[in-house]
Amino acid sequence: EPEVTQTPSHQVTQMGQEVILRCVPISNHLYFYWYRQILGQKVEFLVSFYNNEISEKSEIFDDQFSVERPDGSNFTLKIRSTKLEDSAMYFCASNKIDRGSEQYFGPGTRLTVT
Amino acid sequence: EDQVTQSPEALRLQEGESSSLNCSYTVSGLRGLFWYRQDPGKGPEFLFTLYSAGEEKEKERLKATLTKKESFLHITAPKPEDSATYLCAAGAFGNEKLTFGTGTRLTIIP
Numbered sequence: 698e699p700e701v702t703q704t705p706s707h708q709v710t711q712m713g714q715e716v717i718l719r720c721v722p723i724s725n726h727l728y729f730y731w732y733r734q735i736l737g738q739k740v741e742f743l744v745s746f747y748n749n750e751i752s753e754k755s756e757i758f759d760d761q762f763s764v765e766r767p768d769g770s771n772f773t774l775k776i777r778s779t780k781l782e783d784s785a786m787y788f789c790a791s792n793k794i795d796r797g798s799e800q801y802f803g804p805g806t807r808l809t810v811t
Numbered sequence: 812e813d814q815v816t817q818s819p820e821a822l823r824l825q826e827g828e829s830s831s832l833n834c835s836y837t838v839s840g841l842r843g844l845f846w847y848r849q850d851p852g853k854g855p856e857f858l859f860t861l862y863s864a865g866e867e868k869e870k871e872r873l874k875a876t877l878t879k880k881e882s883f884l885h886i887t888a889p890k891p892e893d894s895a896t897y898l899c900a901a902g903a904f905g906n907e908k909l910t911f912g913t914g915t916r917l918t919i920i921p
Binding site for chain 2: 728730739740741753786801
């Protein structure tokens with residue numbers, strides 16, 4: 698069964714450094730998402746991406762964040778200058794043509810900012 | 812603002828003891844109510860989508876139901892492998908995001 702994959706599984710970085718989190722969505726899906734989950738808290742929406750552009754973003758997704766689909770398979774989240782409060786699990790998700798359909802999530806990248 | 816509230820926060824059941832998890836939602840125009848299972852340190856795993864009040868979906872020991880304000884996840888004769896956090900999420904017309912609740916942490920004791 699097709700799955701969303703994410704790399705790395707765990708990333709440790711120092712405050713102020715740039716990080717890039719990588720995702721490979723399910724191959725026939727067209728809508729891509731990033732969510733985050735701070736330890737012990739809710740899963741929170743960050744951004745959605747369709748047709749090579751951002752279609753929606755939350756208040757969390759400020760100028761420090763960017764997304765890109767650099768080729769036909771990868772989808773990346775970049776944090777330019779990490780802060781301690783960026784420490785969280787970051788999940789990539791994707792779904793098919795219909796936006797109302799269920800989103801399938803990857804296993805997540807645990808980001809630790811020290 | 813869309814809101815999703817789940818109760819209880821945690822539930823411990825004996826193996827075979829049936830129960831229900833609650834999800835209350837306030838969404839301006841529900842396009843779908845989604846149930847996910849999350850194991851520790853893993854991503855949410857899709858279980859069900861419900862679109863309209865009165866709809867029911869079943870999968871093995873789980874059954875999800877939907878009303879205009881709530882959804883219930885009924886678990887019948889649970890087994891230890893059903894232990895996980897169950898997340899409810901709502902999607903509204905006009906946007907693509909899912910709004911999640913905090914989840915119910917379910918523990919099934921053998």
